[in-house]
Amino acid sequence: MRAAIIKAFGDPNGLSVVDLPKPTPGPTELLIAVEAIGVGGVDALIRNGSLAAWGFAEGLVPGSEVAGTVAAVGHDVDGSWIGRRVWAFTGLGGAYAEHATAAIDDVVPLPDALSAVDAVTLGSSGVVAHFALAHAHFEPGESVLVRGAAGSIGILTVQLAASRGASAVAVTTSSAERGEQLRKLGATHVLDRSGAGDAPPAYDVIIDIVGGPDLPKFLGKLKPNGRLVLVGVVGGQPPADFGTTLMAAFRNSLTFSTFSADTVPSERRRTVRAQQFAAAARGDLPTVVHEQLPLDDVVPAHRKIDAGEVFGRIVLIP
Numbered sequence: 001m002r003a004a005i006i007k008a009f010g011d012p013n014g015l016s017v018v019d020l021p022k023p024t025p026g027p028t029e030l031l032i033a034v035e036a037i038g039v040g041g042v043d044a045l046i047r048n049g050s051l052a053a054w055g056f057a058e059g060l061v062p063g064s065e066v067a068g069t070v071a072a073v074g075h076d077v078d079g080s081w082i083g084r085r086v087w088a089f090t091g092l093g094g095a096y097a098e099h100a101t102a103a104i105d106d107v108v109p110l111p112d113a114l115s116a117v118d119a120v121t122l123g124s125s126g127v128v129a130h131f132a133l134a135h136a137h138f139e140p141g142e143s144v145l146v147r148g149a150a151g152s153i154g155i156l157t158v159q160l161a162a163s164r165g166a167s168a169v170a171v172t173t174s175s176a177e178r179g180e181q182l183r184k185l186g187a188t189h190v191l192d193r194s195g196a197g198d199a200p201p202a203y204d205v206i207i208d209i210v211g212g213p214d215l216p217k218f219l220g221k222l223k224p225n226g227r228l229v230l231v232g233v234v235g236g237q238p239p240a241d242f243g244t245t246l247m248a249a250f251r252n253s254l255t256f257s258t259f260s261a262d263t264v265p266s267e268r269r270r271t272v273r274a275q276q277f278a279a280a281a282r283g284d285l286p287t288v289v290h291e292q293l294p295l296d297d298v299v300p301a302h303r304k305i306d307a308g309e310v311f312g313r314i315v316l317i318p
Contacts, residue, residue, distance in 0.1 A: 063095025162186025
């Protein structure tokens, strides 16, 4: 089968499409004939070597989510899965390929009306957005800032916060054009990447996908009892001393936390994904696809991510 691998950490030229043996599903796994592959910011961090210390190695087939049709199952999986259209989380790699395996607990059937492309645009990002707001104890009537809102996680967080009754949904983004697109999805205020613009001076909740050196500045934009939840570090690691900002505002009772969907029980993740897939199939939860590219264009796909050109999701088609 055709698959993309990381031949060398670094820029996108380190990716290469090669021929590999088709994987065999383990006892509790399914083999999926892939129709669409979601490309995320974490894929770029793995590819450039930023996460090598976490055990990622050259030679990896990157990617973590696919949609397609079940082609085979392990001996402990009900054979009725074969032939069903599904979305699947493949773990910390294995998705950039014509066939991928996934554990049965990480597979969700797809509604007939939902395309494979829309499924991988929503599948991982929607769950992160949903549970990040829950992790922040967001309540209707509170104000929300989504930092780095042009990616798929940010776009879905904007939609969910707006639909759940936020009093204001501010976003940071790189251009007025993107800001207008985000307004159509529920944003009420558009800021530049530094957080400057016509918007509330402080927020009850900040969902931060960026991290990086400016994180302390955004901690300073929290109201008393405000909560910032960090769900990504596409802008790099925060400064080591960012906690001093929290201590300086001790009397404001601010909260900083990280969030990973890995801490949510698999059954709850599957339930939310099924609900979101149904909503998308009805047209109640729009998905935003930046571009569909063939698997052979994995290098230009990652160049677009590195250049900050992507609004929504890039999807690879094997």
